[in-house]
Amino acid sequence: MKLSEKVALVTGGSRGIGLATAKILSENGASVIITAKNPDRLEKGVEKIPNSIGIAADIRKSDEVKNVVNEIIKKFGKLDILVNNAGMFPKIKQLHNIDEDEWNEVLDVNLTGQFRFTKEAIPHLQKTSGSIINISSDAGIKAYQGFNADAYSASKAALILLTKCWALEYSKDKIRINCICPGVVDTDMTKPFLNTQKDKDFMDNEHPIGRIGKPDEIGKAVLYFASDDASWTTGAVLTVDGGESIK
Template identity: 65%
Template sequence: MKLHDKVVLITGGSRGIGKAISKLFVEEGAQVIITSKNITKLEQTAKEINCSFFIAADIKSEKAVNNTINKIIEKFGRIDILVNNAGLLPEQKQLDQINENDWNEIIDVNLTGQFRFTKAVIPHMKKNGGSIINMSSDAGLKAFENFYADAYVASKAAMIMLTKTWALEYASDKIRVNCICASVVDTDMTNSFWLDTEIKRKNTSK
């Protein structure tokens, strides 16, 4: 097993991409901790993938994030890998149709939430090194016609640049920071956007 006994924290690990990532880490022998706001989904996923530990936490709360990190350190003594996966995909609306609350909700989860978890884990990773993996999107790399999700796009583009910045900032502490820019993935979060099955197959197969 390539990751035997590595302590891995995955945010948004109860469904979709996060669940798939968590399953793979478990299969590679890691001690996996998944977080999500939905305790029911967490319990279900943890049972399905044989996950050792899960914590219900609101990524929008600095206190909840810090408590999560403290619980993990108390139990395992360290965090080797952080996967910043939690995120929201908003209802598609053009810029003039969204309000400031819509905008702030997406930025708070998709960007500030990743900042909160990264900031909380860095002091512990400085002791032994570590790896941070940020989940972004190809929507952060280029604009797509008829994809009306301005706050989502902004958050993903910012995540890409923050990844580069953090990688340089903490290289001397032996902390690696990388980013995955996924394209369309067939998950329950994206299902509502695909009304035509043929179009769905075409886009998710790229």
Template identity: 55%
Template sequence: MRLDGKIILITGGSRGIGKSIAELFTKEGAKVIITSKNETALKKTAKELGNIFYVKGDITKKTDVNNVVKKIIKKFGRIDVLINNAGVFPKFKKLHNISENEWKEVIDINLNGQYRFTKAVIPFMMKNGGSIINMSSDAGLRSFENFYADAYTASKAALVMLTKAWAV
């Protein structure tokens, strides 16, 4: 198996793309840990997929993020791969109809959350090596006519550039 024994952390791993990644990587032999703020969804996914570990944590809270990473390091000794997958897609609204709180929430989850998790794992990956995968969107690469999700687009475009900056 290609990922035998690799320790992989997937944010937003309880549903959608994150859940599918968890399922695939588990079949490839990885030890997969999923995280989300929704413990009920985490338990359900862990039960469905089997051989999945989970740690509840809110990506918008630095203390939660640090606790998730500490728990994984304590249990497994390392994190080989971080998949920054957690994200939120807001209701479609034109820019002048988005409240400042809605804007901040999208940026905080889709961009700042990736920063928090990356910052938390880097000290451990600097010792042992590892990979970080940031999940973005086509909306972060180009604009679409009548696609009224400006905060989402801005957050995903910023994540694309942040990923490039980190890779240098």
């Protein structure tokens, strides 16, 4: 068991990549706390993850984020692992058609949300020499023709650089902070783009390995960073994308 006696918080753990990650961390011995904003989906997620609890929190609300970390400390006495996974994808639009509210919402969830959880978690991770894994995206590494989700790309690119900033800031506390950039993974987020066989074939072909990813393929990379197998790894950015970003 790579994570026995560890306490792990996975934001956005009710479905998709977060749910798969939470399951893998739990199967490897961690006590797992998942968050999401929708309480019904959160409850369903908890039922699928052994040794887990759910705490509802909208990542856009500082007081709710603070409450999650307080509740964890109250119940478990410590925090070892934070997976900054919660995220949203906007409507596809070219930049000149995005209104400011849409832009701000994406940054609020995908970037300021990660800031909120990290800020609350750090004082506890300082005590445990813990670890943070940020879930960014291939879209944070390079531009893709027709992708047209600029706020999303900006939020994910910022998270890559913040991974390196935070890794430097907190290495003296022995907190390791790493980042994963998935390609297209089969989740609710990407379902709208996989409606027809033609869409699916297109997405599969975008990835040199010949298919889109599965949520647990990201979860396994999270497990690596969270475990002692990565004890000398911090500030790293790992693409897990079937080769999409190297084209």
